Amino acid sequence: MATSYTDSELSAYLDEDLPQDRMSEVENALRNDQSLVDRLTAIVGQRDAGLHTLGAIWRRERLSCPDREQLGSFLLGILDDSQADYIRFHLSTIGCRVCNASLEDLRTQHAAAEDVAATESRRRKYFQSSAGYLSSNG
């Protein structure tokens, strides 16, 4: 059975704004489905004509996206439940590409920061446990 796409999703596809898996699905479907190509062409036409859609405005202006700080707090698990639930919804159900990318970046940064902290802590431990031998060896 062919997967169906809403016009809002097709509009997001044009803006490279669907979740990556969904983007690939649409790309593949377009190779074999002329009606899908026609629908996309019509959406391009609506845009050419100057028509607005609420979804496109919402996505483009990122009207409900959490800010970077909120995403960081979400990652650390320090948001209240309702706000965390909303961010989870926004990331997973809506599949916001930009927020998912931002979260991924924050994860990488946190991991790198932890690495640095762990390395420093290790070096300090080595130093402290060995420094006492410096004078006797000298």
Add this chain to the structure above:
Amino acid sequence: MTESSQPNVLLVEEIRRGKPEAWDQLIAQYEGRLLAFVDSRLRRRAASEDVVQETFIGFLTSLPNYDPQRSLESWLFSIAAHKLTDYLRREGRRPAIPLSTGEKSSGNWELAGGARQASSIARSGERHKMEDGAIAEGIAEQIEKWKSAGDWQKIQCMELLFVLGWPNKQVAEELELSEQQVANFKYDFLERLRRIVRSQRLNQDVFPELYS
């Protein structure tokens, strides 16, 4: 708003003046998230880095067109999306879609209320931006009110309806609401936006969802 805009206004101002430190700072601030965005699609680090590089170059060349009132992050991501699309087209991965409407599809987007062809009312970019901005502001204010009231479900409801384009029934099932509740939330939301269109004397023909 998804970021603190004031520091970025100053940052962009410095970049406009050609300050390398400011440019370096912007790159450091945004390269990670842009790379994650591009690489989620390409899954090839070297190619993704090339696209991000083109994004930064694109930002500098488009700087005269950048409105500092607009979110810097959104602007950068929209450039990245364009560069990524170009890359995927060059690779043959993304099928090309006709850029102008053919006769075949024109019937779907003619404006209601007369025989006017849509192309005949193609308006200036400024006008389009103003309409876009007025509605964006209206939606943003509403979202802020819902957030303040902890009314996250209404935000979810509108996001499913308009960002994903789901029908009322599917939204109701997802959020465990009745279809009537979804319809009521939707009506209130659209009515608020219609009031904005009226009060700012915007052309209602360009917002088909508000009057369908």
